[in-house]
Amino acid sequence: MKEKHIQTLGIFLTTFYIMFIAWLYLVEPKSLEELPTRAQTTIENVTTKTQVAIGTYEVDQAKFNEGLKAFRADNFIVARDNFERADTEKRDARTQFYVAYSFYRQGFGKISNDDALFKQGLEQINRVVALDKNFKSDDANLQIKTPVELKNEFEEGLKVTASDFNPLKVLRERK
Amino acid sequence: MEKGERQKEKTVSLQSGGAEIKDLSFVDGELLEVPIDEIPTAKKHTKISTEIETPKTKNENQNQKSYLQYVFLPLIFLTVALLGGWRISVTDDAFVFLKPPLVCLIFATILLVLFFRANLIKLDGWFSENFSTLKNIANATILVSLFAASTQVFNALLPEQGLPFWTFAFCFFWTLWNNLFAEFDTKRLLQSLGGLFGLAFVLKYLLLAGLTAPASKSWIQGIFENPAQEAFTWLLDLPKFAPATGYIQFFMLVFYLIGLFLLKPETIDKREV
Numbered sequence: 001m002k003e004k005h006i007q008t009l010g011i012f013l014t015t016f017y018i019m020f021i022a023w024l025y026l027v028e029p030k031s032l033e034e035l036p037t038r039a040q041t042t043i044e045n046v047t048t049k050t051q052v053a054i055g056t057y058e059v060d061q062a063k064f065n066e067g068l069k070a071f072r073a074d075n076f077i078v079a080r081d082n083f084e085r086a087d088t089e090k091r092d093a094r095t096q097f098y099v100a101y102s103f104y105r106q107g108f109g110k111i112s113n114d115d116a117l118f119k120q121g122l123e124q125i126n127r128v129v130a131l132d133k134n135f136k137s138d139d140a141n142l143q144i145k146t147p148v149e150l151k152n153e154f155e156e157g158l159k160v161t162a163s164d165f166n167p168l169k170v171l172r173e174r175k
Numbered sequence: 176m177e178k179g180e181r182q183k184e185k186t187v188s189l190q191s192g193g194a195e196i197k198d199l200s201f202v203d204g205e206l207l208e209v210p211i212d213e214i215p216t217a218k219k220h221t222k223i224s225t226e227i228e229t230p231k232t233k234n235e236n237q238n239q240k241s242y243l244q245y246v247f248l249p250l251i252f253l254t255v256a257l258l259g260g261w262r263i264s265v266t267d268d269a270f271v272f273l274k275p276p277l278v279c280l281i282f283a284t285i286l287l288v289l290f291f292r293a294n295l296i297k298l299d300g301w302f303s304e305n306f307s308t309l310k311n312i313a314n315a316t317i318l319v320s321l322f323a324a325s326t327q328v329f330n331a332l333l334p335e336q337g338l339p340f341w342t343f344a345f346c347f348f349w350t351l352w353n354n355l356f357a358e359f360d361t362k363r364l365l366q367s368l369g370g371l372f373g374l375a376f377v378l379k380y381l382l383l384a385g386l387t388a389p390a391s392k393s394w395i396q397g398i399f400e401n402p403a404q405e406a407f408t409w410l411l412d413l414p415k416f417a418p419a420t421g422y423i424q425f426f427m428l429v430f431y432l433i434g435l436f437l438l439k440p441e442t443i444d445k446r447e448v
Contacts, residue, residue, distance in 0.1 A: 003241050007313035010245030014316040017253045018323070025260065030269040 048088055059095055060086040071098060072141065076106040093132035097147065100124035104144075104153055110170045113157040122154040143175035243437065245313050251434040252320035258427035259327025263417040265389075271416075275330035278344050283325035285351045286368075287318075293359040300441020314442055321438070328431050331424045332375040337412030339383060343375065365435060376428055380421040387413045 027038040051057040067082030079102050087095040103121030107114035128135060128147045137145045144150045153175070163169070262271040290296045301314045329347065334340045350371055359367075388397050388404035397405045407413065 001238055003237065004307070004309055006238065006241040007245050007309050010249060010313050011309075011316050013246060014249040014253065014320055017250065018256075018320070021253060021257050021323075024257070025272045025274055028270070028272045 045088075052089055052091065057089060057091060059092045062086075064095060067095075067098065071102055071105075074105070076102040090127065091131065093128050093135040094137070096124065096128045096131060097135060097137060097150075100128055100147070100150055101142065101144070104150060104157075105174060107157070108174045110172065112164075115158060118154050118157045122151065122158070125151045125154060244317070244439065244442065248434060248437055249317050249320040251430050251437070252317075252324035255324035255427050255431045255434065256320070256327045258423055258430070259324070259331040261420075261423055262414075263419045263423070265415045265417045268417060268419075273330065273335065275326050276333070278348075279326045279329040279333065282329045282347055282351060283322055285355065286325045287322060289351065289354055289359070289364060290321075292355070293361050293364040294440055295361045295364060295435070295438060297441045310442070321434070324431055324434065328372065328428065331427055332372060332379060334379055334383060335414045339379075339411055339413070343379070347371075347375070361440070365432075368435070369432060372428055372432075376424065380424060383411070383413060384416075384418075384421060386411070387415055389415075 023042065027042060029035050029038050048057065063082050063086035067079045067086055070076075070079035070082060080099055083095050083099045083102075084090075086092075090096060100121050103117050103124060107117030107121060125147050129151070133147075135147055144153065260273040260275060262273060263269070264271050287296075291298055296318075301318070302311055306314075333343050333347070354364075354367065386404060386407040388401060388408040408415075
């Protein structure tokens with residue numbers, strides 16, 4: 001083997017080994033059994049980031065549908081989990097809108113709202129606004145169609161006003 | 176023969192095995208009387224190897240050296256880099272990978288400067304515009320792996336936190352800083368580093384590890400059974416690692432010293448000069 005071939009081999013092996021060590025220290029597996037799982041996660045992440053970089057990123061439609069099904073069945077925790085898996089990079093306004101909406105529906109109460117969930121919902125809806133200011137949902141089952149309306153619901157729900165003590169409030173419906 | 180006699184010899188040609196030696200211009204000095212029986216006889220024989228170094232053997236040797244330098248050496252250093260931050264948790268035997276603190280990078284940089292100063296690595300022997308780009312890159316990867324290994328050696332030998340960390344760090348810094356201004360040759364530098372790293376290893380993995388209370392016992396039980404270890408663990412903020420960590424770090428240190436031993440001051444090939 002010629003010297004230049006050995007040098008090339010050395011450069012490739014060294015580069016590969018350096019990358020492996022850097023990856024190992026980055027993902028910090030707890031055991032040897034954990035290595036394949038971590039490797040798979042890393043590959044998925046890299047694939048997604050590459051898709052984002054080259055503009056071919058798409059939401060996982062199957063996961064999104066599962067999330068939508070759970071959302072319509074009022075199983076909001078499962079719904080959010082599926083939506084987050086469907087849009088790992090949090091770049092799709094529609095998916096993120098459903099996540100925010102799930103906070104609203106889960107936190108809504110006839111007597112009082114769940115402030116913690118409403119605060120998370122407010123943060124989430126701000127993300128939707130940042131992604132697409134003009135987003136409008138085409139889902140007929142949702143009464144609130146735009147991020148602005150949903151944001152208003154969250155803000156009103158978090159405020160303590162005289163109207164909160166109105167007994168007729170119990171008659172209001174979740175949107 | 177008379178003492179002090181000057182003898183001027185003309186250029187002499189000696190025919191010896193086909194080699195011609197010319198110009199023995201002057202013999203200027205005292206001539207001594209020597210008994211006849213002590214006159215040295217010219218019976219020196221030159222051994223001629225019967226093995227003929229064929230171009231093929233030469234190439235194989237060259238290949239072996241190249242493999243050692245460009246493949247084996249970086250792999251040794253990178254193995255050191257891999258093992259240096261590796262610890263085993265005492266509670267569940269889980270792997271713990273500790274990233275090197277900034278001070279380790281500083282120490283490794285000083286160490287590399289020391290290597291250059293002590294001629295363990297000669298800069299012009301590793302990088303030159305006479306070399307091919309590929310060779311320069313290959314040499315750079317070896318040095319990068321050496322730097323990574325040096326960083327991780329300090330990461331392995333420095334205690335992880337608390338007062339021992341700062342004490343060890345200060346001692347390392349003091350030693351390396353002093354060495355920067357000392358006159359070193361390669362052998363002395365390696366001896367000095369061997370001593371420094373060996374001492375640090377013994378202090379951390381034998382002395383401090385011996386002072387650390389075992390993690391399996393509860394705190395109250397530990398205080399009653401072994402108050403001194405509990406006190407030292409608490410006072411010195413000592414982390415608890417499995418004994419396997421010490422073994423891993425021992426081999427890490429051995430690999431590093433082997434790597435330094437195999438490192439050549441220069442990579443100049445005769446064909447390239």
